[in-house]
Amino acid sequence: MTGWDHETDLLVLGAGAAGLTAALVAAGEGLSTLVAEKSEWVGGTTARSAGTVWVPGHRQLADPRADLAEAARYLDALVGDRGRRDLRTAYLRHAPEALDRLRQLGIGFRHTAGAADYHPEVPGAGVGRALEPEPFDGRRLGRRAFGRIRRPVREFTLLGGTLMLRRAEADQLAAVFAGDTVRAAATAARLGLRWLLDRVGGYPRGTRLTMGNALVAALYERLRATSADVWFTAHADELIAGERGRVEGAVVHRRGTVSRVRALRGVVLACGGFAANPALRARYLPEPVAQFTPAVPEATGDGLRLAQAAGGALGAPRDDNAMWFPGSLGRRRDGSTAVFPHIWDRAQPGVVAVDRGGRRFVDESVSYHRFVRAMYAATPGPAVPAWLVTDAAALRKYGLGMVRPYLPGAALRRHLDDGYLRSGRTGR
Structure with missing residues (x-):
């Protein structure tokens, strides 16, 4: 193939945690690396997340080897034949090594010792496998690069x-x-x-x-210390394959210029999901289809489309084509719409989740993914939308969603006036 405009060892599409990690490790191994990021910022949806990683068998556990065996049992019971066992075995084998490699590169994590696995009732479930990013001092980036963190x-x-x-x-x-x-x-x-x-x-x-922002910033800082290059406002709309079907590069659009980028060692698709693509949501998600997401607007399924065009395929349609969480819609003071992720507040004392008929359909303390699964599985019909019901005392003490604890009366009235909260007398 001739007519290349740019050549690199590794081309990475997307500058979230996955893309930045791939680029950083490749650059650390001496490969020339190019990252093409669709937006003006690094971080993707990772920057809006907690940034937590799940790594069984990491060195901060009391008995890493025993924990790996238990984690394998956990995943076998949880996943069963719905996924390839060799892939999750490879993850368990190499994830602790990957974590150590990141630490060598200057990416720090804190052991969340009390964090339980999302399915504690499943055999092999454990505590302490989750790690959160170390807080990061953004001043280390310099003002201009700091402004690149989403x-x-x-x-x-x-x-x-x-x-x-x-x-x-x-x-x-x-x-x-x-x-x-x-x-x-x-x-x-x-x-x-x-x-x-x-x-x-x-x-x-x-x-x-902190959280995902800290992880992204740390990765970006270390990447900037290498020879890797990052193209912003750049996206690929086509993978270029050679005579034998092997992907050799991509067509990258950047600020009005189209470049044929040759990737000698491979192309990494780290473009995120399709949460911001209404057509793909309607195609791959159950009804009623989710209409709002806190994912970044650039998450339009580019990686999925490019992979399918190159011969990739999805598994059989199932109920888990998304990482689910329950969310509520609120209006900020500037008039913009907020999609609040109900990650922790559902499990506070005094909160009950019910469907539109007032029927409780789930244990409110389950993981966010399981919570939404229960919403779709509820009978006599999907509990979409659902309601989180609490009383005045619990609301004041713990808050709920966008309602902060011990909120002044005027601020509480604002949430009532705009419909985010609804109130009524206790039934007798």
Whole structure:
């Protein structure tokens, strides 16, 4: 094949955590690497997520080898014949090594010792296999590169989306309502002073990054220290195959220019999912089809389309063509629509999930994916939409969705007026 405009060892399509990791490892092995990112930012939907990784057998566990055996039992019971056993065996074998390699490259994770697996009732389920990204000092990137990190979900932050914090820190701040003012004040002072210095220093938001934002920023910082190149506002609409059908490159569109990029060692499709593509949602997801998502707008299924055009195929249609979570729609003060992911608040005391007929259909503490599965499996019909019902005391103490704990009356009234909350007297 002739007529190439650019040549590289590895071409990576997408700059989320998967794409940045592939690029960083390749560059670390001495390969010339090019990342083509569809948007102006790095991070993809990872930047809006918790950024947690699930790695059985990692070195911070008491007995990694025994945990790997239990994790294999867990996945066998959970997945069964719905997926290839050799693939999950390969994951279990190599995931701890991959984690160690990332640590060698400067990507840190914290052991979430108390985090249970999503299906604790399944044989082999464990605790402590999840790891969260270490907080990252965005100042290490410099102002311009820091501006390339996609912002997180605003509702998981404070001060209008400008202050990020870990979940443990959110719990420490909330301790003030339980009377632990010393711990809450210490956490507030530490986080607030750092945020204030950042804003006075001209940063558009706090530079102390957590969750998926921290993971993306750390990967991007390390990648920028290599010879790898990142093209922004660049997307591929075609893979180029050679005479024997092997993919040799891609057609990449970038700022009005079309380039035929040759990839000597391969092309990595890390383009994200299809959550932002209504046509693909209607094709691959059950009815009633989800209409809203907090995924990035660039998640339109490019990787799926490119893979299918190159001969790839999906497995038999099932109910898990998405990573499900229940979400509620709210309106922010600036008039924009918020899709709030109900990840943790469903399990708070005093909350019951019911369908439109008032029937409870699920254990509210199950994982977000299982919760939505239960919504679709509910009888006599799908519990879509569903309702989270609580009382005034629990709402005030724990909050729910976009309603913060101990919210002032005027702010609570705003949620009632716009329909995000609905109230009624307790039935007798």
